Amino acid sequence: xxxxxxxxxxxxxxxxxxxxxxxxxxxxxxxxxxxxxxxxxxxxxxxxxxxxxxxxxxxxxxxxxxxxxxxxxxxxxxxxxxxxxxxxxxxxxxxxxxxxxxxxxxxxxxxxxxxxx
Amino acid sequence: xxxxxxxxxxxxxxxxxxxxxxxxxxxxxxxxxxxxxxxxxxxxxxxxxxxxxxxxxxxxxxxxxxxxxxxxxxxxxxxxxxxxxxxxxxxxxxxxxxxxxxxxxxxxxxxxxx
Numbered sequence: 001x002x003x004x005x006x007x008x009x010x011x012x013x014x015x016x017x018x019x020x021x022x023x024x025x026x027x028x029x030x031x032x033x034x035x036x037x038x039x040x041x042x043x044x045x046x047x048x049x050x051x052x053x054x055x056x057x058x059x060x061x062x063x064x065x066x067x068x069x070x071x072x073x074x075x076x077x078x079x080x081x082x083x084x085x086x087x088x089x090x091x092x093x094x095x096x097x098x099x100x101x102x103x104x105x106x107x108x109x110x111x112x113x114x115x116x117x
Numbered sequence: 118x119x120x121x122x123x124x125x126x127x128x129x130x131x132x133x134x135x136x137x138x139x140x141x142x143x144x145x146x147x148x149x150x151x152x153x154x155x156x157x158x159x160x161x162x163x164x165x166x167x168x169x170x171x172x173x174x175x176x177x178x179x180x181x182x183x184x185x186x187x188x189x190x191x192x193x194x195x196x197x198x199x200x201x202x203x204x205x206x207x208x209x210x211x212x213x214x215x216x217x218x219x220x221x222x223x224x225x226x227x228x229x230x231x
Contacts, residue, residue, distance in 0.1 A: 041227050044209065044222040
């Protein structure tokens with residue numbers, strides 16, 4: 001059974017700092033990995049999706065990397081802003097899904113990020 | 118990408134009552150799912166909503182407690198039946214779309230049961 005772990009559980013940084021969020025998963029036979037952002041009491045917004053054949057994906061100030069062999073992914077946020085304050089979750093398909101679909105994702109417990117002005 | 122509208126956004130309900138949450142997608146999605154997020158926890162999959170047939174429930178979730186409908190490709194409902202305070206959670210509708218396929222979420226329904 002796939003298990004996803006995120007550390008740290010919470011992180012507080014001053015504005016402008018670069019930071020890294022970590023995600024690890026137990027079953028390395030994944031097809032992709034997705035990072036989400038969740039604002040308090042709200043739904044999830046998809047940030048980045050990395051295919052298993054890729055090593056990283058970039059979107060603006062966000063960069064996500066994937067190392068399947070070690071079962072790890074990182075989300076790098078450059079020049080953090082107070083508006084980045086949210087919970088960040090990573091998720092992987094429950095196991096090897098040949099169709100490559102995003103169905104039945106297993107989520108980590110998230111990292112709650114606070115960026116102080 | 119897919120835009121998923123979910124309502125109500127929040128509700129406060131009395132014990133023993135039922136609440137139906139609606140989910141509307143702006144375009145056809147491959148699959149639709151319902152998740153629950155209990156306070157301070159991550160997301161747990163409740164069920165896969167199947168078009169025109171009974172939903173597929175995950176372990177620990179049953180149809181009598183969480184009846185789900187999906188009459189067409191772009192609409193689904195989840196009912197939380199005979200509610201108790203333990204049902205207080207955020208309920209999230211989601212759907213898969215795009216290539217490569219991604220999971221998109223509605224804005225969630227924050228449910229509090231008194």
